[in-house]
Amino acid sequence: MTERRARGRLWGVGVGPGDPELVTVKAQRVIGASAAVAFFAAAGRPSNARAAAASHLRPGQRELALYYPVTTELAAGAGYERLLTGFYDEAADRIAAVLDEGVDVAVLCEGDPLFYGSYMYIHNRLASRYRSEVVPGVPSILAGAAVLGAPLVCRNEMLCVLSGVLPAEELQRRLAAAEAAVVMKLGRNLEKVRGCVEAAGLLERAWYVERATMPEQRILPLAEADPARAPYFSIVVIPSAEAPTR
Template identity: 60%
Template sequence: MMSKRGRLFGLGVGPGDPELMTVKAVRLLGQSPVVAYLAAKGKRGNALTIVEAYLKPEQQTLPLIYPVTTEKLPDHLDYETLVSDFYDQSAAEVATHLDAGRDVAVICEGDPFFYGSFMYIHDRLAQRYETQVVPGVCSVLGAASVLGAPLVYRNQSLGILSGVLPEDELKRRLVDMDAAAIMKLGTNFAKVRRVVTELGLADRALYVERATMGNQKIVPLLEVDPKSAPYFSIVLVPGKKWQS
């Protein structure tokens, strides 16, 4: 008789503060014999750091280590191919445990389906295994809370933009938005600040690094050193205040 397959859980563990994990995420995390996490080479990864206080000694951790993150690649290497192969291999490693009947919780900082790496594993495995995704507090909401910045009032709309966009495209999209969150900064910060300033939004724009994490840092936008802006930083342009 074939053994029962394990279940796949994609757990959003929030933006950094372990207390921002949902009750459901903590429960399913504690029930999973295998906890998989994604991390860069030589690092533990933010998701693991968030959940480590909830882990039990008997749980097995499964590191899924990115082959590349933001560094420049040699000309003979293709980023998209490397990353696609990495997710194929990661999905295969997770599937080995699922086939053996072990539930696997793949933890993901923020929300699994909001720029979350888990979504690529989900795309590869969700049709083959029982899968449950638990939403998490995303970094945009974590940033708004620590900055004390209501994002949208009444009928305003919020746009989420990637700082990786070309400068002209970023400006074109941002100019028509009531409010915006610009993510994936890092080396893109100088470009993003330039666009925000040229559109006359610098007075409204707010900046935070690693919102809700232990090393959180809030700096006035115009005082940020472009060379020091980390990938996990956000520029928020809240909607104009509504006088109720």
């Protein structure tokens, strides 16, 4: 009787906001110990997650590049959702095939895997079928606050984390009720987000942070940000009202 091969373990590994020194010790260990490493990237562009983890990869590891068919900067709506659903289905199938060989797979993810992380879509598809573990990473909102040098929330304040994809009316309503806020998913939504921040009376406290902790990092008042050039790796940070002015 043929002995059944044990399945591999699925790892969701947060590699932080971009600075390789912000990859945790546990993430380094898991990356180095896994026989296969998977990572997401936009078509025709290098993977930011792989770049952050590059020094911890080793010769002979199997690499699975998962290229998005489209990005939020280029498309939106039902068609976009269908494309992404199919992409994540296919990516999960590719990873599952490797796990079925008895090979552990570390799926690299910018920031934290379960905070707006692409890994969560793999996790939702595979975690019930395979042994899995998530290694948390430094999320971009904390990296943004760190490079800005401003506390996000103090004492009993509440932090509101919002998506720039929200309709303008909803975004403005939530910002107006926020004591401190971070707006993710900017890209082509930056002009709308800035208008909502201004309408909510928060423009004087709002900062635009681009590629926090990376060599090409940019920080400037939101009022001065160019809405035509906001990349995906950018956020708006509206820190605590008690934060010192830069």
